[in-house]
Amino acid sequence: MSSRHGTAITGALVAVGWATLLVMAPQAGADEGPGSGKGGKAVDPAPAGVKLTTTLPERISVDNSTRKTSLTATVKNEGTKDSGKIRLWVVGFDGLSINNVEGCTQIPKENLPEGSNSGFNCPIDNLAAGATKSYAVSATYDLKKQGKICLPVQTPDGKKTYWQQGPVPFGSSNPSPNAPATPLLLGTDNKPVTPGTDQLPNTGPTDALLPLGAAGAALLAAGATGLWWSQRRRETQLR
CATH class of the missing domain: 2.60.40.1510 (ntegrin, alpha v. Chain A, domain 3)
Structure with a gap:
């Protein structure tokens, strides 16, 4: 997998995380x-x-x-x-x-x-x-x-x-x-x-936000890992 492709997947994961947060926010009367x-x-x-x-x-x-x-x-x-x-x-x-x-x-x-x-x-x-x-x-x-x-x-x-x-x-x-x-x-x-x-x-808010916060942290951690892995592979190939 190329570093460019890995970075694209990471961006998609983070975008999905933010979209999930927005969709789950309650709307008055809805x-x-x-x-x-x-x-x-x-x-x-x-x-x-x-x-x-x-x-x-x-x-x-x-x-x-x-x-x-x-x-x-x-x-x-x-x-x-x-x-x-x-x-x-x-x-x-x-x-x-x-x-x-x-x-x-x-x-x-x-x-x-x-x-x-x-x-x-x-x-x-x-x-x-x-x-x-x-x-x-x-x-x-x-x-x-x-x-x-x-x-x-x-x-x-x-x-x-x-x-x-x-x-x-x-x-x-x-x-x-x-x-x-x-x-x-x-x-x-x-x-x-x-x-x-x-x-x-x-x-209430702490309990309500913990699962979403944990999910967001997991997505950001996955993104950081993917970025590190793509950079490491690129350095290895250049050697």
């Missing part, structure tokens, strides 16, 4: 994973043949600089008959604030459920049997607090609640303050910042 009905239950009996449920993503991520995140809220009719008029509410609690739900209207503060900080009302004229309807949700998450979300499915006047998911938490027991984004899991209580400080606790 990679929601499968939908889950975790934390949901039927409350009041729905009309005969109607079965309403909701789902939220298994995981989301929060941009550590802007605190912004996004997710998808979905309502489903798993029954055999159309639902008729219903409404879906998307409500935030504690550190999770709902900024916007596409196609829905903001709930006035005086009408919000007790303990909530924000919410949107999504009227649905009819949800056919077997149909689903999804809504893009924009939110902010204060990682110094715990955060919860709630999805009630009700009659238009709110007198009956056919299904309610939550308030269910999104959170992380191992925050990543030094990363671009912090991944959060549905059904996990967030580990908030220590009271009296403005920074997230320095737990």
